[in-house]
Amino acid sequence: MGPGFGGVTEHPHDFIKVNGTTVIKDKVSLSSDRNAWEDYARRISAKFSEYRHIHNADVSLAAGAENRYMLNSEGSRLRFRDTETVLRISAEAQADDGERLADALAYYAPTPEQLPAIAKVLEDAAQLAERLKTTMQARVLEDYTGPVLIEGVAAAQFFRQLLARGITGQVDPVGAPRRGAQGIDDLESRLGKRILPPTFQICHDPRQDRFQDIFLAGHYEFDDEGASAQRVNVVVDGKLEGMVMSRTPTKQFAQSN
Numbered sequence: 331m332g333p334g335f336g337g338v339t340e341h342p343h344d345f346i347k348v349n350g351t352t353v354i355k356d357k358v359s360l361s362s363d364r365n366a367w368e369d370y371a372r373r374i375s376a377k378f379s380e381y382r383h384i385h386n387a388d389v390s391l392a393a394g395a396e397n398r399y400m401l402n403s404e405g406s407r408l409r410f411r412d413t414e415t416v417l418r419i420s421a422e423a424q425a426d427d428g429e430r431l432a433d434a435l436a437y438y439a440p441t442p443e444q445l446p447a448i449a450k451v452l453e454d455a456a457q458l459a460e461r462l463k464t465t466m467q468a469r470v471l472e473d474y475t476g477p478v479l480i481e482g483v484a485a486a487q488f489f490r491q492l493l494a495r496g497i498t499g500q501v502d503p504v505g506a507p508r509r510g511a512q513g514i515d516d517l518e519s520r521l522g523k524r525i526l527p528p529t530f531q532i533c534h535d536p537r538q539d540r541f542q543d544i545f546l547a548g549h550y551e552f553d554d555e556g557a558s559a560q561r562v563n564v565v566v567d568g569k570l571e572g573m574v575m576s577r578t579p580t581k582q583f584a585q586s587n
Contacts, residue, residue, distance in 0.1 A: 346577045346586045348557050350405020358411040360395035362442045377452050381459040386422040393442050406556040415439045423462040431465050433458050438547040497564050499575040499583050517570055518582055524568045532565035534574050560587040
């Protein structure tokens with residue numbers, strides 16, 4: 331369906347056509363010493379036995395290799411690959427008032443051999459246990475109105491929750507009423523306008539597999555529909571300059587990225 335269908339003159343096309351791509355990568359496989367990595371996980375799990383306030387702890391280590399194939403009517407012929415290893419650690423405790431408390435760690439790497447050394451993970455597990463102990467002893471905050479300082483991983487997660495959906499291109503369904511005043515869930519109307527302080531620069535580049543030597547688990551070269559990943563400059567000097575687009579266009583953007 332294109333513009334003009336059923337008297338609708340402003341609705342964009344339903345789908346973006348892209349040029350076919352041919353990329354054939356070498357196959358990948360995963361080979362590791364299973365016994366060694368089982369011992370790695372057991373040593374981490376055993377660390378929590380040193381802390382009597384920990385009621386439950388869980389350690390899981392998963393590794394895999396994937397070769398993906400795609401052929402489509404646009405002419406794309408793809409074989410691309412990926413390996414990923416995930417180490418997850420969680421622990422639970424209980425405060426004196428009965429409230430259950432939990433904390434967790436996660437490590438991502440291309441292969442098990444690229445996970446942190448066991449000494450580093452044991453140190454992190456010890457810090458996790460101590461954080462839970464501190465939380466158990468913390469005074470319960472019954473009521474508070476005022477500023478909050480968010481640090482570390484939580485700061486990035488909070489920022490993502492505020493911004494991620496708003497910079498994703500969204501189209502109104504045909505026949506639906508026009509959206510009212512747009513908020514942080516839909517920022518397209520703010521294109522070219524400042525949404526953050528002038529010092530902020532935000533880009534989206536799914537091709538980047540590392541940042542400051544940290545493995546980025548969500549990277550990819552081609553999306554699930556065979557389109558090549560691209561860098562998108564979303565915010566430049568605090569102004570919204572781009573949106574993250576799928577194959578569904580909007581009035582402002584007619585290209586997938």
